[in-house]
Amino acid sequence: MRPADPPRSGPSRVEHDLLGDRDVPAPALYGVHTLRATENFDVTGIPLGARPRLVEALAAVKQAAAVVNADLGLVTREQADAIVAACTEIRSGRWHDHFVVDVIQGGAGTSTNMNANEVVANRALELLGRERGDYRVLHPLEHVNRSQSTNDVYPTALKIALAVSIDDLVTALRALAAEFAARAAEFADILKVGRTQLQDAVPMTLGQEFATFAVMLGEDADRLGETKALIAEINLGGTAIGTGITTHPEYAARACAALREITGLPLTTAVNLVEATQDVGAFVQVSGVLKRTAVKLSKICNDLRLLSSGPRAGLGEISLPAVQAGSSIMPGKVNPVIPELVNQIAFRVVGNDVTVSMAAEAGQLQLNAFEPVIAESLHGMTADLTAGCDTLRRRCVSGITANTDVLAESLDRSLALVTALSPHIGYEAATDVAHRALSTGRPVTEIVVERTHLTRERLADILVPARLVAPVLLDLPVPGPAR
Structure with a gap:
């Protein structure tokens, strides 16, 4: 407005x-x-x-x-x-x-x-x-x-505002990570097909999949926290170009101490105020970490949309909460609008990162004249990401449910089990099982019992969920030297 x-x-x-x-x-x-x-x-x-x-x-x-x-x-x-x-x-x-x-x-x-x-x-x-x-x-x-100039007031204020905004974003990220961790605990024992390059790979649990999201977001919260050290260094007292003209010799140190007391932030005066007045590298670094956060959030939302695709003609492994009607023409259609929202936030953050980079590069001599667009880009990034995390947590992740029947059927019909059986029946036999299962549509387990030495009892022992989703000691003979 x-x-x-x-x-x-x-x-x-x-x-x-x-x-x-x-x-x-x-x-x-x-x-x-x-x-x-x-x-x-x-x-x-x-x-x-x-x-x-x-x-x-x-x-x-x-x-x-x-x-x-x-x-x-x-x-x-x-x-x-x-x-x-x-x-x-x-x-x-x-x-x-x-x-x-x-x-x-x-x-x-x-x-x-x-x-x-x-x-x-x-x-x-x-x-x-x-x-x-x-x-x-x-x-x-x-x-x-x-005792001030725009050239030391504006960047100092921007750094203080950014520090507070980053705290808000870190809080939102950790809350979202905790919600994913809660879903991971809920889905801990639900087996599913893991995929690479959109193709069936090996078994995993849905809990492992959601725990990964929690870890990814927790890492970004840590990285964002680290950026606060970069923006704690200020140039207040440098005035126009960093020489401190028009200030008292004690002003810079005293002003920084007063500002520390007022804000509660661990602010320090830059060692070289001329350098600090023209260098906006800290803002470039913060922008890059915000972009990293946005890219990872967008990847997670891509996964949520893919895993919930369908409900009948897609993967349909999970269901996202229905929050609004999805179509003006297709009755009953519900779209993944919350992940789509966060995807779009991420796109804009990436664009803002480019803006920050260009503005930082365009600085000349003793001042960067383009800090207003840097400031607006960074504040837009932090505000949008904070709102996006809160919305994704409240309106989507907290209500995700697992479609256990779909997950079980997909695992039974997929070739993901073949890799787990390969150490027991050999790579060549496992390849033969995979081809036959794919060409006939029959379950892998039926073909294994039919065409290998494994019994149903032994197969059931091998395919215990705990053995499928984590490293285990294999009770296998050691192969002798080739003849």
Whole structure:
């Protein structure tokens, strides 16, 4: 939904920037810089306020800066207290609707930083008993943005927001993995045909199949957790290009410590702030792990759709919960809409990863100007994957059931048993059994008893489920040397 155009009539206040005077709506907490940005960047229709993690992270940075600036005597204690109070309100979820700049913008995020400065300043003025726009008392740039630049504020806020979003995604992934593990325990003793290249391979249990999904997702949760170490290093205090111009010598270290206390994150100041200001490699790494997660989720959903295909003309080994009618023309049809949803989320994540890669590569000299599209891509990826995992868990995996009759019949008719019998009857005899079973349609077990030395009793002993799905010691004679 596009943000509403600023009203052209009604109460207003006059604000000034380097381009001249503009009427700003009186009720707005934002100011002239934000107003111009809404006119210049009317692209996605997604305002900053729709990305609450980023808005709250920006407020955390402004709060930390105010505390340190006051300690260093760069702003008054009264100004700092008002800024801190305004930031605390924003971090609690208030005033997000005044963050109206489009998430995709030119200027390396300058409009985002300006929007934050103006909202904080005007709310702080109100808390001081002043009118919005009375910047003689407290100014968006002179006071709220003191010791800062967009080029250290924006990436720092992005990293803080990402850390919180990654935590959300890891929680969702682990919950989904736990649901798959629950199905694995439920299906632990149900034998089925394992397949490679869509062809019958060897026996396994349905529980093993679902346990694999749980392990895959658990691994990705671990990898995502590791990426948080990469984004814990910030360049706050580097200002424009990392040299720290306009800051106090103690500012960077103190601001990082204040931000650690505010956010609870293990943030550290980069060793080389010039490098840290231009390098977005950490975002590329995070994006790559998010893509890996999406690809594996999509593979799992492909399997769920294939295993549930039918119900009569496909594999039909499992049934997914029916959540809606599947066709406007075919009565009774039910589609695997939840896995299809997650597939599409994965496709978009992969596309966003390409966007992040291109934006990172396009950086020039001392700054990457394309961090807004990196930010939007990464936040979209984490939000979509988190929602996808939650939906897949609640609306699909929790209600999956096994079609045991279909599984048993498929196993009995397949050639998957031949591999288990090969050590007992020899490869050549096993191949002969496989060919005859395939050409006649008869069960493998009947042909084995008929054409080999194995009795039904011995066959039943060999085909015990526990021996079919795990390594076992074979009670076989050791072959002598070839003659």
